Amino acid sequence: MQLSLIDYAIIAIYLMFVLSIGMLLKRKVKSSADFLGGHDEKHGIPLWITSLAFISANLGAQEVLGMSASGAKYGIMTAHFYWIGAIPAMVFLGLFMMPFYYGSRARSVPEYLRLRFDEKTRGLNAISFATMTVFSSGVSLYALAILLKVLLGWSFGFSVLLSAGIVAAYTFTGGLRSAIYNEVLQFFLIVLGIAPLVYVGLRKVGGWEGIQAQLPGAMTHTWQYMGSADNPMGVGLFGMAMGLGFVLSFGYWCTDFLLVQRAMAARNMSAAQRTPLIAAFPKMLLPFIVIMPGLVALAMTHIGGGFSIPFKADGRMDYDMTLPTMLVYFYPSGLLGVGLTALMASFMSGMAGNVTAFNTVWTYDIYQAYFCKNASDSHYLRMGKMATIVGILLSIATAYVARSFNNIMDLLQLVFSFVNAPLFATFLLGMFWKRTTGHGAFWGLLGGTAAAALTHGVTVAEGKGGWLLLGSAPLHEFRSGMGQAFAIAIVAWVACFVLTLAISLATKPKADEEMRGLVYSLTERPKETETRWYLRPIPLAAAVLAMTLALNYLYH
Amino acid sequence: MLNQLLDDLRFPIGLLFSIFSVILIIVGLIKPQTVAAGIDINLNVSAGAFMGVFGLFMVLSAMWSARSAQKRSQK
Numbered sequence: 001m002q003l004s005l006i007d008y009a010i011i012a013i014y015l016m017f018v019l020s021i022g023m024l025l026k027r028k029v030k031s032s033a034d035f036l037g038g039h040d041e042k043h044g045i046p047l048w049i050t051s052l053a054f055i056s057a058n059l060g061a062q063e064v065l066g067m068s069a070s071g072a073k074y075g076i077m078t079a080h081f082y083w084i085g086a087i088p089a090m091v092f093l094g095l096f097m098m099p100f101y102y103g104s105r106a107r108s109v110p111e112y113l114r115l116r117f118d119e120k121t122r123g124l125n126a127i128s129f130a131t132m133t134v135f136s137s138g139v140s141l142y143a144l145a146i147l148l149k150v151l152l153g154w155s156f157g158f159s160v161l162l163s164a165g166i167v168a169a170y171t172f173t174g175g176l177r178s179a180i181y182n183e184v185l186q187f188f189l190i191v192l193g194i195a196p197l198v199y200v201g202l203r204k205v206g207g208w209e210g211i212q213a214q215l216p217g218a219m220t221h222t223w224q225y226m227g228s229a230d231n232p233m234g235v236g237l238f239g240m241a242m243g244l245g246f247v248l249s250f251g252y253w254c255t256d257f258l259l260v261q262r263a264m265a266a267r268n269m270s271a272a273q274r275t276p277l278i279a280a281f282p283k284m285l286l287p288f289i290v291i292m293p294g295l296v297a298l299a300m301t302h303i304g305g306g307f308s309i310p311f312k313a314d315g316r317m318d319y320d321m322t323l324p325t326m327l328v329y330f331y332p333s334g335l336l337g338v339g340l341t342a343l344m345a346s347f348m349s350g351m352a353g354n355v356t357a358f359n360t361v362w363t364y365d366i367y368q369a370y371f372c373k374n375a376s377d378s379h380y381l382r383m384g385k386m387a388t389i390v391g392i393l394l395s396i397a398t399a400y401v402a403r404s405f406n407n408i409m410d411l412l413q414l415v416f417s418f419v420n421a422p423l424f425a426t427f428l429l430g431m432f433w434k435r436t437t438g439h440g441a442f443w444g445l446l447g448g449t450a451a452a453a454l455t456h457g458v459t460v461a462e463g464k465g466g467w468l469l470l471g472s473a474p475l476h477e478f479r480s481g482m483g484q485a486f487a488i489a490i491v492a493w494v495a496c497f498v499l500t501l502a503i504s505l506a507t508k509p510k511a512d513e514e515m516r517g518l519v520y521s522l523t524e525r526p527k528e529t530e531t532r533w534y535l536r537p538i539p540l541a542a543a544v545l546a547m548t549l550a551l552n553y554l555y556h
Numbered sequence: 557m558l559n560q561l562l563d564d565l566r567f568p569i570g571l572l573f574s575i576f577s578v579i580l581i582i583v584g585l586i587k588p589q590t591v592a593a594g595i596d597i598n599l600n601v602s603a604g605a606f607m608g609v610f611g612l613f614m615v616l617s618a619m620w621s622a623r624s625a626q627k628r629s630q631k
Contacts, residue, residue: 184569
């Protein structure tokens, strides 16, 4: 595809704005808290900004491309990732967990684990998290470079260096604040850049009714075909509700520091609590921007007119190309520049999110904890800046590894999913049961991860897993990889929960005094400072849940 | 005033979309391209207009709060 000069001009203007925001914020960076994130009135960031950054940090290229791919592959059922997955978990984070994260004065999620449990639990979480952030930012760098190569014919190296260079420039100058401000800019760009596509696409296929007429019922209903696993996703009701709705979503949205960091950057406790709650309003509408193009694309292949989703070399549909193909098909030169800028923006917000979470965890939870305990603040500021650059260099290296050794990447991704699956059990017990001990938490996490690996080893789905079977029949065969992933998560969660409980009962708990502000029963409820009742956490949460329920019903 | 505006994220966001809006509307008017699929919309002009409304709203609301902050500090 050939871009016109106008499209290039639009991309260039966007990049200029991104860099200028970093430069403008540079003068505000004086301490490590300015750079890595600190929470109080002075460092705090306005609520609407932290809220939009909260969802934008997660709105990476893989999410934008992946969700429209899933829309084409699984239909509107993909919205479960939002309406049963993310939203309830975000409400739980805001109402019940933020008071501990924000109130404990911990600077990161691993640091909360040290305060609540012990050093080894923090170390385990910090090291696995830091590795994961570098890995995911590298993989999205790789994905973007591949995309730009296919679309624009840019060379792999040029795309990687340009994108990583821009992210490096604005995170290095303005730190977390710059990443957050840019995430908000990128959020609007993604929404306004893709919304016209949804509009013309829907007009083309005759609106939602047109899609319903073209596609089978299982593609246009979220719940109706969930009675058994005989649906496009190959997941039953229990797997969906427990695996995705509870274990995976709560595990990700409530414990991932990349997201929690955005809420922790708010000005006060009330704003921190409300960050995920306010974020939930736009979040619940995002399926119409990111999933709907997939459904429209699929309907368009049915009505003819020359549109088709491209195929991979092996003859299967290349669903990941759904959104880019739609952009090229519908957008005239000019708007096409905006659409491509939106894709680049989604990648950058994802990468900057990972890099700014990495530099904080590295500086506070690894470097300060294990290498250099009592240095001056300016020392840690320097270390934070260095970690930003190193994080980006490691991401670039990861992108190159991903290009040559795709299997290693798949394996790593699998290992990370095992590490993440049990996390929420640890936090739930730690925050709401004061008897939970550090030994319980640590060994529970390791046990949960082992249980996840074991489950993967004795079951199969779509030819994957079953590596422990050595030729004998698998314990269970899942209809889809997703069904298997949800089941693994459930097993890991239960194993972690039971192990943590049992080991905690057998080991000595911390004194109550040491756990004030860290455990539900020993912490005063935060005083509500917001005067307008409808902006307080509980009414907001009620409104979010009611609207999500309505959306579930509307598309059931 | 300018300092306050630069501190307010609404200003750069609004400015960026206003610039995009102007570019899209001009391109759309000079080279009217209706959608390939045969739907009769000049997508550059209509999307540009929409971005313009959003951009202006952001810029104006940033200017409005900068002005009221200035008035408060004068008092």
